[in-house]
Amino acid sequence: MALAGFSAMATAQTLMTYDTVGVWDVLVDPTIGNGCLINAEFEDGSDVRIGFAPDTGYGYILALNDGWEGVEDDVMYPVSMDVDGSVYEGEGKGIHIDNLPGVDIEFDSADFLLDVATKQTLTLSTEAGEIMSIDLTDTLRALESAIACQEAQG
Numbered sequence: 001m002a003l004a005g006f007s008a009m010a011t012a013q014t015l016m017t018y019d020t021v022g023v024w025d026v027l028v029d030p031t032i033g034n035g036c037l038i039n040a041e042f043e044d045g046s047d048v049r050i051g052f053a054p055d056t057g058y059g060y061i062l063a064l065n066d067g068w069e070g071v072e073d074d075v076m077y078p079v080s081m082d083v084d085g086s087v088y089e090g091e092g093k094g095i096h097i098d099n100l101p102g103v104d105i106e107f108d109s110a111d112f113l114l115d116v117a118t119k120q121t122l123t124l125s126t127e128a129g130e131i132m133s134i135d136l137t138d139t140l141r142a143l144e145s146a147i148a149c150q151e152a153q154g
Contacts, residue, residue: 015039018149022138026145028153032056036149038142046132047100050116050143052150056106059113062095063124063132064102071101079105082123083115083136092124117143 015037019026024038029051037051049062061081071077075094080087092103103124107113116122117140123133 018152019145021142021145024138024142026142026149027051028149034153036146036153038139038146040134042132042134044132044134046134047102048132048134050139051146053106054150054153058106058108060107061105061116062097062102063092063105064095064097064100065132066100068101068131071096071103077103077126079103080125081105081112082121082125083112084119084121086111086115086119088112113143 014031015027015029017025018028018036021038023040025040027037027039029035029037032053033055035051035053035055037049039047039049041047045065045067047064050059051062052059071094073094073096076091077094079090079092081090082088088107088109090105090107092105095102095104116136120136121133122136124131
């Protein structure tokens with residue numbers, strides 16, 4: 001399984017709304033070949049995007065949080081992604097979007113995407129410890145809408 005850093009991401013201003021499912025907004029990002037994604041903000045201040053990049057053929061998770069001081073753009077950070085006990089290792093590329101620091105994690109694992117869609121909690125950790133834990137309620141329905149969105153893009 002490849003989990004590696006992903007490059008260009010758009011700022012919030014360039015995203016176009018497609019649908020809303022529970023806490024998730026389904027959006028289109030024209031800067032990555034009209035890739036569709038789901039986006040939600042969580043109580044801990046995390047802003048999380050899960051989407052598809054048709055120009056690369058990979059999926060990605062982009063996690064941002066104002067409390068993650070010290071994240072440097074373009075620096076690769078080892079990241080562990082735990083989905084209800086199933087652990088995936090990868091690298092997140094340090095980024096800032098709208099002045100929020102975060103990591104951008106590219107993936108090509110269908111198992112990982114299925115776990116995110118069907119399980120309850122996603123926890124991201126680095127060697128320093130847990131950096132985020134989010135509730136995945138409505139993620140399956142939101143990702144189904146994102147897939148329909150992607151199919152509608154042609």
